[in-house]
Amino acid sequence: MPGFLSPLIEPGFFSNLPVQTALVVGGVVAVVSGIVGTFTVMRGQSFAGHSLADIGTAGGSAAFVLGISPLFGFVAMNLMAAGVMEWIGIRRPRGRDLATGIVLGAALGLAALFLYLDTTASSTTGATVNVLFGSIFTLPASMVPFIAIFSVVAAAIVLVMYRPLVLTSISADLAIAQGIRVRLVGIGYLVALALAVSLSAVTIGAILSTALLIGPAATALRITNRTGRAAAIAAGIGVVATWLGVLLAYDSYYWFPNGGGWPVSFFVVTLIFLVYLLSQLRFRGRSAAQRRSTAAQAR
Amino acid sequence: MFSALMLNAWGSASIVAIVAGVVGFFIVLRGSAFAAHALPNGAFAGAAGASLIGVDAIVGLAVFSVLGALTIAGLGRRARHDVATALVIVVMLGLGSLFLSMTTEYAPEIYSLLFGEVLGVSSSELVPIAVIGVVCIAAVFLVYRPLLFSSVMPEVAEARGVGRGRMEVVFLLVVALTTTMAVPVVGALLIFSLLISPAAAARSFTDRPFTAMGLSVVIALGTVWSAIALAYLSNLPIGFFVGSIGAGTYAVGRGWAGWRNRRSRPRMGATGRSPATAQSS
Numbered sequence: 001m002p003g004f005l006s007p008l009i010e011p012g013f014f015s016n017l018p019v020q021t022a023l024v025v026g027g028v029v030a031v032v033s034g035i036v037g038t039f040t041v042m043r044g045q046s047f048a049g050h051s052l053a054d055i056g057t058a059g060g061s062a063a064f065v066l067g068i069s070p071l072f073g074f075v076a077m078n079l080m081a082a083g084v085m086e087w088i089g090i091r092r093p094r095g096r097d098l099a100t101g102i103v104l105g106a107a108l109g110l111a112a113l114f115l116y117l118d119t120t121a122s123s124t125t126g127a128t129v130n131v132l133f134g135s136i137f138t139l140p141a142s143m144v145p146f147i148a149i150f151s152v153v154a155a156a157i158v159l160v161m162y163r164p165l166v167l168t169s170i171s172a173d174l175a176i177a178q179g180i181r182v183r184l185v186g187i188g189y190l191v192a193l194a195l196a197v198s199l200s201a202v203t204i205g206a207i208l209s210t211a212l213l214i215g216p217a218a219t220a221l222r223i224t225n226r227t228g229r230a231a232a233i234a235a236g237i238g239v240v241a242t243w244l245g246v247l248l249a250y251d252s253y254y255w256f257p258n259g260g261g262w263p264v265s266f267f268v269v270t271l272i273f274l275v276y277l278l279s280q281l282r283f284r285g286r287s288a289a290q291r292r293s294t295a296a297q298a299r
Numbered sequence: 300m301f302s303a304l305m306l307n308a309w310g311s312a313s314i315v316a317i318v319a320g321v322v323g324f325f326i327v328l329r330g331s332a333f334a335a336h337a338l339p340n341g342a343f344a345g346a347a348g349a350s351l352i353g354v355d356a357i358v359g360l361a362v363f364s365v366l367g368a369l370t371i372a373g374l375g376r377r378a379r380h381d382v383a384t385a386l387v388i389v390v391m392l393g394l395g396s397l398f399l400s401m402t403t404e405y406a407p408e409i410y411s412l413l414f415g416e417v418l419g420v421s422s423s424e425l426v427p428i429a430v431i432g433v434v435c436i437a438a439v440f441l442v443y444r445p446l447l448f449s450s451v452m453p454e455v456a457e458a459r460g461v462g463r464g465r466m467e468v469v470f471l472l473v474v475a476l477t478t479t480m481a482v483p484v485v486g487a488l489l490i491f492s493l494l495i496s497p498a499a500a501a502r503s504f505t506d507r508p509f510t511a512m513g514l515s516v517v518i519a520l521g522t523v524w525s526a527i528a529l530a531y532l533s534n535l536p537i538g539f540f541v542g543s544i545g546a547g548t549y550a551v552g553r554g555w556a557g558w559r560n561r562r563s564r565p566r567m568g569a570t571g572r573s574p575a576t577a578q579s580s
Contacts, residue, residue, distance in 0.1 A: 041379070044381055046381035051336070096330075097333065098327060098495070101332035101335070101499070102499060102546060102549050104336065105491055105496055106542050108488040108489065109538055112539045205396075208389075214382055262397055263396045263397055263399075263400045265393050265396045270393060273389075280377065
């Protein structure tokens with residue numbers, strides 16, 4: 001490492017194994033979240049995207065009780081939840097909010113039960129915090145292959161149905177007129193979303209999961225109107241924010257108050273939010289009519 | 300079950316249920332379930348911050364939920380509402396994780412803020428809960444007509460001088476107050492269930508706004524009371540019962556509505572053509 005960087009990068013950053021795992025996994029998760037998240041923002045399903053991270057908590061804590069890996073608990077729970085949301089009526093804009101809310105409410109009740117069983121069964125009090133907030137630095141390296149497989153599947157689903165997905169996300173009426181099976185595409189997309197969110201929530205926590213899914217994509221869609229380009233920009237912003245966040249968290253080890261360091265999620269979220277605010281300022285000059293049309297779409 | 304110790308639990312939970320029933324009716328009507336989830340969840344970070352600097356948790360809850368409400372309303376003006384809400388919740392939770400990393404709070408205390416501590420409400424806490432509860436309900440009834448108008452027909456209401464943005468700010472502030480009051484009692488995660496499920500169930504039984512609001516309060520009270528009783532008898536967490544009873548009542552409401560207009564509702568479905576035709580065009 002060149003000497004002039006040493007004030008910025010604490011020594012031992014690149015040779016530290018947890019840091020290497022965090023950089024690799026964080027990068028993969030950020031790319032998948034950026035791609036999937038672009039469609040989440042376009043389709044107005046941010047609530048579902050965020051809820052799945054919380055809903056997965058119920059699966060994750062159940063997995064703790066059963067003694068299996070939380071990743072599988074998250075995936076199983078989220079796929080079920082996505083199915084119920086679709087069944088209640090996530091495809092109608094008016095019912096979407098409620099469908100997500102009902103499933104989230106029920107899952108949080110289950111999470112309360114399982115987390116209670118966790119904390120009473122094992123006196124290790126960390127389970128609650130671990131499941132809810134996750135930690136990129138405590139990730140076992142043995143999980144990396146599973147994470148890679150799930151991320152490839154999630155990204156592949158989006159890429160395979162790319163064209164119909166873009167069309168249904170822009171205008172469902174247009175897609176129906178083109179003969180696209182809108183509901184099928186919607187279900188396929190929810191599966192991809194459930195996989196991507198489980199993956200990110202279990203590795204980097206529910207907070208970062210939502211931050212990486214929505215923040216970079218919303219920023220990218222401010223910068224460009226073209227879906228493919230937006231997905232690429234979102235993935236890029238996500239990766240840079242995650243890596244910078246990991247670096248800052250590593251550097252913060254000796255900051256106030258002494259010892260322990262500041263959490264990665266705080267840094268990544270702050271970076272993503274700042275970039276989003278910057279993009280708002282930069283594109284403030286866009287015509288009022290255009291803004292009104294995005295506002296109308298949002299409803 | 301009705302000993303002196305439990306009276307505070309019954310009292311505070313009933314106040315929360317009444318407010319949640321009233322406010323929840325508008326949340327379901329306006330489709331702002333995401334904000335109803337984001338504000339309590341993010342306000343939790345405020346409670347963590349309050350314990351860090353040594354002030355009462357309710358102050359932290361109030362500051363964070365009000366700031367969150369104003370930020371959602373502000374950002375939501377120029378971007379999609381759900382995106383603004385998602386960004387606000389992650390920023391607040393990011394701050395929360397920072398505060399938590401600096402405190403030495405035990406995990407059970409975090410758990411009780413998230414999932415509530417209805418059995419641990421003291422008599423001195425009952426007063427602020429009741430006062431804020433009354434303020435919330437008074438605020439809703441003060442703006443009842445314009446709020447209802449703006450929720451049902453936003454464009455028409457705007458043309459008649461009921462500003463959509465202004466109503467949104469007022470409403471989110473009411474949700475923020477509800478949050479401040481309810482989080483210490485039922486917890487950040489479960490106030491959400493109480494805000495959504497009873498109101499959603501009530502709406503499937505009636506279309507008349509005032510009746511639906513009353514029904515929503517009744518269902519919320521029933522949910523909370525049976526949840527406390529079941530939790531007391533079974534020794535399982537109260538949140539589990541609130542969540543599952545809430546989902547249960549909604550399912551009953553949906554079943555009723557489905558059975559009532561099975562014949563009149565048009566079927567939604569796909570058109571016959573395959574996606575391949577769309578791809579080639």
